[in-house]
Amino acid sequence: MKLTLHRGAQEVGGSCVEISSGGSRILVDFGLPLDFDFTTDKIESCLPETVSKLLKQDDKSIDGVLLSHPHLDHYGLASQLPASVPIYCGKAAWDLMNATAQFTRNKIAVPQAKHFKSYQLFQIGDFAITPYLMDHSAFDSYGFHISSGGKNIFYSGDFRGHGRKSKLLKRLPDMLPPLDALLMEGTLVGHRVNEAHSSESELEEACVKVIEDTQGIVMVTTSSQNIDRLVTIFKAAKRCGRMFIIDFYTAEILETLKGYARLPNAEWPGIRVCYPQHLARHFEKEGLDAILERHRKNGIRWTRINELKSKIVMLVRPGFIWDLKRFMDLGKATWIYSMWPGYFERSDSLRRLKSFLEGGGVRYEYLHTSGHARLEDLETFVQKVSPKMLVPIHSFYPSQYQEHFENVRLLIDGEGLDL
Ligand SMILES: [Zn+2]
Structure with missing residues (x-):
């Protein structure tokens, strides 16, 4: 050989x-x-x-x-x-x-x-x-x-x-x-060597603490492809009696994997789907209207997310800044960054999101494991x-x-x- x-x-x-x-x-x-x-x-x-x-x-x-x-x-x-x-x-x-x-x-x-x-x-x-x-x-x-x-x-x-x-x-x-x-x-x-201090279940505990400690909305940035992490965030949100808001892109990923494992998905009570404008336009441009439509029945409006903000954990990414600015009161909010920190050096848009949230006085928490x-x-x-x-x-x-x-x-x- x-x-x-x-x-x-x-x-x-x-x-x-x-x-x-x-x-x-x-x-x-x-x-x-x-x-x-x-x-x-x-x-x-x-x-x-x-x-x-x-x-x-x-x-x-x-x-x-x-x-x-x-x-x-x-x-x-x-x-x-x-x-x-x-x-x-x-x-x-x-x-x-x-x-x-x-x-x-x-x-x-x-x-x-x-x-x-x-x-x-x-x-x-x-x-x-x-x-x-x-x-x-x-x-x-x-x-x-x-x-x-x-x-x-x-x-x-x-x-x-x-x-x-x-x-x-x-x-x-x-x-x-x-x-x-x-x-x-x-x-x-x-x-x-220091990037894996906690296990995924220890991370869940840490998320619960941060959520319990936040009066406003909790926003989380992570990869929608990191299914373990989505499960961690969903479980933490559920334990704190909060709804988990995912975008329709994440909803589609979870829908794709539905037949392979018991994973959280948009049909579950406690999960709702948001429609960020930039992302929706991109999908329409690409002719992916069917995906947008598929998750509408589980959708939630931005104005409603804002009303319920103290009861919500929401995934956010750089493309959501427009919607956050227009619809959300970010007072007493927390942003959990849950990805490799090295991405800040590589991505202008991620840095923009960070400075937008920090500029708005949002508390920053880094909760990640490799x-x-x-x-x-x-x-x-x-x-x-x-x-x-x-x-x-x-x-x-x-x-x-x-x-x-x-x-x-x-x-x-x-x-x-x-x-
Ligand atoms: Zn890999």
Whole structure:
């Protein structure tokens, strides 16, 4: 078996691993680099050169591409694959990726795919592959046990042990065979070790405290794709006897995933859907009127939100400033920011929202925990699995693995390794 990290050996994002054995070759993840700029960069220019070469030689040179989860840094290049290369991913992940492609400006869809299920072995050429559902901030995330010719490797994908599905990580080591190599993400290895102080349930407690402590409206900014977090906020709001207001975009995401898990959705009592003007215009322009209409029956007017403000927790994003200015009294309000703080440096509109709310005297609270594993959870996992070789991936500090783990094998992008 031979491993090649085409990208991701020294960075978070843009993951792409090639595994070949016998006469078969697969890619695991095919993502966009994290610094990809949708306004200036072309997607086709982001393909790792080594993969482009392979595909140019022969468009059937790759027998399949596994996508671990619906984050762009893991699937963003899938649309660039020739139709002759089959894609494999979770069904909910596929639905989510394609629903998102409709609404977002980047329009990155994933072509037709075959769907695997957790713990169910399937075959691609000479490879036997078993997907394992993982605890991560993206819904329907997997790691893969891949075996061929008597060799066994595990690709972790992105994962953590402090989310709402933390049990998954605890029981995983007992389910795996002895591993020749473990390819493990280390997003928080290095300078970001402090980003996962609390678990998702501790975060819920902290949210409850902040909500109880607020007399006006509580606004929360988070990703509508972070389903664990939406559940956390909904539960906290419910415990405080407050209604949870989501926008129709979030309502549509939750509707998409309704069949896969018992998740809060717009039909539930205690949840109502708001219609921010900018977002509604964008959807109309894109011909997505059907989505707007679908959630109207669960809608709530801005004037009503303002009347009920002391009984409401509402998701807000930068595009809502117009509506907040026009309809809302933000006296005694709190804004909970519940995403990676690094986004403030990247997003002008997020900074605008922050200064608008701060300018209005709104109390600011940062309540977030990372979607990636804490160092101590990585250490426990590696100790239990005890792989013959540990290959860092999805980390800006791969060399720091050597301080925490044994049998580390550092690779650079494009370098092959025979197992
Ligand atoms: Zn991820």
